[in-house]
Amino acid sequence: MKGCRAQEMRAALHTAFEAEIRDQMRALTAIVNKAPDARTFLDDVVAGLSQTPKRLPSKYFYDERGSRLFDEICTLEEYYLTRTELTIMQQFAEEIAEALGQGNMLVEYGSGSSLKTRILLDRLQCTVAYVPVDISGEHLEQTAGRLAKAYPHIEILPVCADFTTEFELPRSKCTPSQNLAYFPGSTIGNFKPKDARRLLQRIASVCGSGGGLLIGIDLQKAIQTIEAAYNDRNGVTMAFNRNLLHRINRELDADFRVDAFEHRAIYNEELGRVETYLISDRHQTVTVDGATFRFEVGEAICTEYSHKYTIDGFHAIAATAGFSLERAWSDDQELFAVLHFRLPAIRLNTHKQIDGSTRED
Numbered sequence: 001m002k003g004c005r006a007q008e009m010r011a012a013l014h015t016a017f018e019a020e021i022r023d024q025m026r027a028l029t030a031i032v033n034k035a036p037d038a039r040t041f042l043d044d045v046v047a048g049l050s051q052t053p054k055r056l057p058s059k060y061f062y063d064e065r066g067s068r069l070f071d072e073i074c075t076l077e078e079y080y081l082t083r084t085e086l087t088i089m090q091q092f093a094e095e096i097a098e099a100l101g102q103g104n105m106l107v108e109y110g111s112g113s114s115l116k117t118r119i120l121l122d123r124l125q126c127t128v129a130y131v132p133v134d135i136s137g138e139h140l141e142q143t144a145g146r147l148a149k150a151y152p153h154i155e156i157l158p159v160c161a162d163f164t165t166e167f168e169l170p171r172s173k174c175t176p177s178q179n180l181a182y183f184p185g186s187t188i189g190n191f192k193p194k195d196a197r198r199l200l201q202r203i204a205s206v207c208g209s210g211g212g213l214l215i216g217i218d219l220q221k222a223i224q225t226i227e228a229a230y231n232d233r234n235g236v237t238m239a240f241n242r243n244l245l246h247r248i249n250r251e252l253d254a255d256f257r258v259d260a261f262e263h264r265a266i267y268n269e270e271l272g273r274v275e276t277y278l279i280s281d282r283h284q285t286v287t288v289d290g291a292t293f294r295f296e297v298g299e300a301i302c303t304e305y306s307h308k309y310t311i312d313g314f315h316a317i318a319a320t321a322g323f324s325l326e327r328a329w330s331d332d333q334e335l336f337a338v339l340h341f342r343l344p345a346i347r348l349n350t351h352k353q354i355d356g357s358t359r360e361d
């Protein structure tokens with residue numbers, strides 16, 4: 001009798017364990033991997049350090065540790081962006097859901113931990129498929145596994161890719177009525193206006209006719225508020241910025257003395273952007289895979305821009321990619337805005353078919 005119960009329990013545990021593994025495997029096997037390889041990383045770093053002034057591309061911030069540090073930044077008191085965007089999403093969830101419509105294939109650019117997405121997935125009852133696109137494979141795998149469990153009725157189709165390059169949308173088993181790009185976190189601000197335009201054009205081609213775009217942008221405001229957000233007193237942003245050098249040392253056979261580079265973020269009011277730097281505190285040379293780079297005392301490597309917009313200013317940029325602004329939601333203090341754009345639905349004119357009847361495409 002006793003043995004029998006133990007056997008039953010073992011069997012039940014086994015089934016639960018198997019289901020868990022299956023869930024995780026589903027998320028694992030579904031990932032389409034198009035992340036930049038080590039060669040591209042090296043070429044980008046060498047090209048950036050060869051420029052005057054020196055630059056490092058910010059997309060390489062997000063290795064596993066970088067993604068974790070970024071999640072921590074999002075919880076900082078000074079970093080008003082994430083919590084404000086979340087508040088807007090929560091406060092206007094009903095309206096947003098209604099504006100976005102039903103039957104969406106939701107494609108998220110730079111999904112990270114997909115925290116804000118949960119609000120959409122909870123409210124947008126008719127999201128048929130969710131495609132998180134992220135450059136960090138490890139992070140994506142974990143997030144996709146968790147989402148697959150929490151939303152068993154939604155097809156989760158993760159794509160590991162640098163979203164500034166061409167990637168193919170995975171096929172959904174369902175037939176979405178339209179594609180909806182979701183681009184939260186003011187990540188679009190990390191592109192210079194010219195590159196933002198180009199990226200929005202790419203997004204437009206992924207969205208297709210009648211597709212939508214829900215995007216978070218950080219608004220222009222008092223310089224002190226902005227600078228505090230990128231120079232937190234606990235030094236998390238400094239650790240995040242310097243982690244890029246750790247990653248280069250580890251993955252590209254480089255010898256940066258990480259603590260000899262100071263973190264600094266300043267708001268350039270004229271260009272409406274935060275500029276984040278790592279500044280050499282001494283005269284030094286660094287080698288990266290055999291190539292040598294010289295640094296003067298006080299010489300800076302620019303690691304990131306973060307543009308701050310007005311709603312009108314951003315609308316003008318999105319319009320160049322064919323998007324028209326449907327709605328804008330903001331918080332009481334107008335720190336941040338969530339904008340909903342739509343592409344025109346291309347309806348071909350009614351035309352004559354061979355048999356002489358007419359048909360609408």
Ligand code: TRP
Pocket residue numbers: 058073081185186187189190230237240241276303304305306
């Ligand atoms: N998209 C974020 C932003 O522009 C990224 C970010 C936050 C960031 N803090 C940073 C990038 C510090 C570099 C350094 O707000």
